[in-house]
Amino acid sequence: MRLTSLEGKLALLLALVALAAAAVAAWAARAFDTAGAGILVAAVALVAPLLAAAHFAARPVIALLRALAGSVTAFRDGDFSFSLHNSRRDELGDLVAAHNELGRVLREERQHLFQRELLLDTIVQNTPTALLLVEPGGHIVYANVAARQLLNAGRALAGERFDAVVAAGPPALAQALQRGADSLFTVAIDGEDETFHLTQREFNLQGRRHRLVLLRRLTRELARQEVATWKKVIRVISHELNNSLAPIRSLAHSGRELARKGDGERLATVFDTIEERTRHLEGFIQGYARFAKLPQPRIEAVGWRQLLDGIGRHYPFRLAGGLPDAPLHADRAQVEQVLINLLKNAHEAGGAADAVEIAVLDHGADWRIEVRDRGAGMSETVLAHALLPFYSTKRSGTGLGLALAREIAEAHGGRIALANREGGGLQAALNLPKAARA
Structure with a gap:
């Protein structure tokens, strides 16, 4: 036991009190000729000194504990600037030193965290990819510079309703968001067609489900490709x-x-x-x-049943849903060629043959023909380049099938889009106008 320790100091104080009590008792016993009187006198005489000694010994400890309690409260509130003066060499001094070291470590960690957050925010704010974070109620809680410039003319988006922002944007963006999976879409900006890759992800943030939306421009990349x-x-x-x-x-x-x-x-x-x-x-x-040298389409009224029965002789498929009563106005031979190419890819995607299906949907001003499979789908790289001429991942492929499908769709005033399906597989959507625009 060290004399400078808290235990040593208490032991020394108790020893001094015991010696003083013995001395007073011995004096009183001689003075009053009885041991009992000596003990009584010693007890009465030592009450005040004992109280004073207890107060003297406890006062610095109580002050230190109060300081520690205040400092811990400040730590709880995120203020790590507190430190305590340490002049003791006992266990309480060790506690004060540990407290001060903890404060120093917390201050450094917070500073490093702040610097990392600042770096991350700088990167996110200046990335060319538009980024939006949407809370469960549908409000935008975060939008970087690219998102503000793309969707709101550079003005702030935080607090705005996401569906209202989308409704005010191009229809192609709303259609891509409705698909719920990664996809490509094209919009006209300042008279030039811009191609975007849309990515949507959901995750838990502070116990609530949030949605992260990323919009990446691919026009320059596609031009280089x-x-x-x-x-x-x-x-x-x-x-x-x-x-x-x-x-x-x-x-x-x-x-x-x-x-x-x-x-x-x-x-x-x-x-x-x-x-x-x-x-x-x-x-x-x-x-x-x-x-x-794709010829201009020769527009005619084509019955849906007649069209699908014709392509079904080449590749089997399952019809999802019913067929519209109104006919399709398009070049039948060219649309058949597109659907045959899409069905061929669906059967070669590696999924079950009976899972290949076609759905015809009324999509406002367009007819939407979806060819779906349950194959391996496409990676983001392949999705970004699949519609380019001569791009193919097949050993014997020419890379003309999907590129020709895109040319035919655009010649009709429509478009084609590819997207991975939830649960696996690919969805190729061919949008053709109800009124011929070729």
Whole structure:
């Protein structure tokens, strides 16, 4: 036991009190000739000194405990600036030192947290991706600079109703939000078409369900991808032409030699091979020409049952819901080509064949034809590039199917959109106007 410890100080105080009591009792016993009188006198004489000693010993401890209580209350309220003066060398001094160290650590942690929050807010505010956080009641609680510029002409959005902001925006945004999954949509801004990628996520924040909405511009990225795609097209065409022209040139030379020698039997084989390579090259070129020279659609009234029965002979599907009574006004052959391409992709997506379905929906001024599957869906990268010409993730794919579908849809005054489905799979939505706009 250390003499400077709290235990040592109390023991020393009690020892002094005991010695003083013994001395007074001995004096009183001699003075009054009885032990009882001596004890009584000693007890009466030591009451006041004992009270004074107890007050003297407890006063600094009580003051310190009060200071600690006030400091802990300040910590609870988030004020970590308090520290206590420490001049004691006992256990209470150790407690004060620990308290001061705790305050220092909390101050540093709060400063680091503030700096990290400031860095995060700076990054979020200046990112080109528009970001909105919507609370369960439907009010916007956070919107960065890009979101304010895109949806509210740079004005604040916090506190606004999210559905009111969406209603005042382009219809394509509202349609993309209704789909409830990641998707692409295009809107006209300052006379230029801008393509956006929409992402929606829900999560718990402070015990409440919030929705995070991200809008990312893809126009520049798509433009860069288109340049890269055209370079790829040139390489593909050059490679295919070389693969056909080189053997044709060689066979032509061989045929000339065989003709000079009069070897007609072998000459026929050379001509057959040249014809086969020429036919292959012709089919290759025509496939690309069909995409590059898509004819203007010939609009006519097409019955829905007639249209779907025609494509059902190529790829089976299940009809989800009924069919409208009003006909579709479109180029039947081109729309059939789009739906056949979409059904082909749906059957090749890896899901069950009986899960492939088509739904025809009345979407205001448009008819909306949805082709759905339960396959693997698409990653965000593939979703962003799937409609580009010659972009394909298939080993033997040409990358023309979805690009041609987009060209046909836009030629009709409509559009095509891809989105992953909840529960797995992909939804390809073909929107065509009820009144022909081609």
